[in-house]
Amino acid sequence: MSERVGAVPDALKILVAGGFGAGKTTLVSALSEVESLHTEEVMTAESVGVDDLDGVETKTTTTVALDFGRITLDEHTVIYMFGTPGQQRFSFMWEELAEGALGAIVLADTRRLEDCFDTIDFFEQREVPFVVAVNCFDGVRTHMPADVRIALDVDPNVPVMLCDARERESVKRVMIELVSHVLELELSGAG
């Protein structure tokens, strides 16, 4: 058992997922009270799930970077936003992050919507509530949320919205949308 510590805030987790280059780190930085933090995990052959080590004797580990930010809400509660690596082979990290997560923001890049498919499957399977935020960082609104919803085939109750991951107010709106969505799910008993 853990020794308990008084006056230490409870942490909440919000995951920020999306394909490579979708703007996860930018979004996390937009709202984080500290400069985006960075940690890494060493993947051993075991955690990668490699069962054939032939030819990889010289390198059995590789590192996975994880960016995250912190938002202190009050003395009792702090939110950590984790920008999770999108690739399938990093799923061992996702399992831990998904456990108890308040919810997730799936950051979609309309040029590569297919990058979100695995992510959305993962959250649906583990019943992690999520919203889809379409990052319009180039200022071009080539896709409307309704089109993205169809392309991603998400449940009708999943919020899909446009955002600019560089803009604090825009990211704040996404967060509000996410927490409202989770609250509605809990109130309707579907959480």
Place this chain on the structure above:
Amino acid sequence: MSGSLDDGGRLIRPYSLTRGRTRPSRSDFAMTSQVVAVPRMAPPTDLEPEHHAILEACAAPASVAELASRTGLPLGVLRILLSDLLDAGHVMVHESQWQRRRPDVHTLRTVLDRIRAL
């Protein structure tokens, strides 16, 4: 001391810091668990430099993820060294009550209000 172990640290294999151990002796260290060093009159003398770097980084409560960021240690390695420190009584750990389950309605409402006020 900055607490960063980056200077030349990559020349050695990460798990050599843990004497080959790849799993911690306990599993208290979730990414968002808050760790704080137990205040001492003098720093413990029987620890490795990495242990000291961790203790320095959590003089005030810090999450496991933040400790990894501050010390530059990979998470897996950090968790093992944190287990050493916990076993020896040098740190305390607080797991969030929301570590394994989603926050309740009351908490969600508070979170919503707080985010709106940011």
